[in-house]
Amino acid sequence: MVWTAITSDGKSDLVFVEEGVKIDSSLYLEDILTKSLLSWTRNHFTGQSFVFQQDGAPAHKSKAEQGWLQRELAEFISSSEWPPYSPDLNPLDYAI
Numbered sequence: 001m002v003w004t005a006i007t008s009d010g011k012s013d014l015v016f017v018e019e020g021v022k023i024d025s026s027l028y029l030e031d032i033l034t035k036s037l038l039s040w041t042r043n044h045f046t047g048q049s050f051v052f053q054q055d056g057a058p059a060h061k062s063k064a065e066q067g068w069l070q071r072e073l074a075e076f077i078s079s080s081e082w083p084p085y086s087p088d089l090n091p092l093d094y095a096i
Helices: 027-044 064-072
Strands: none
Touching: 027 064
8 A cells, every 4th residue: 555645846755664454543543644744744734834635544534533632733634524435535546
């Protein structure tokens, strides 16, 4: 599996997860959000605001993960506010 974040002017580094590894909320929090997303957003958005949005993967909906986002990011769309499945809102499902 590959994870990345995209913006209107670029993307984060790719994060590769070994084949067969199940991405649960603890792996997602530790290896992706804490180690990759947080440092990238702090460097990329210095002095700027942004809104973080995810897809509906189970690891993105845990209480621990949603709490972390609330503490660490100024703006994010919580899982309770996501619209029903919409391909238009998930561009990474189709191309990077």
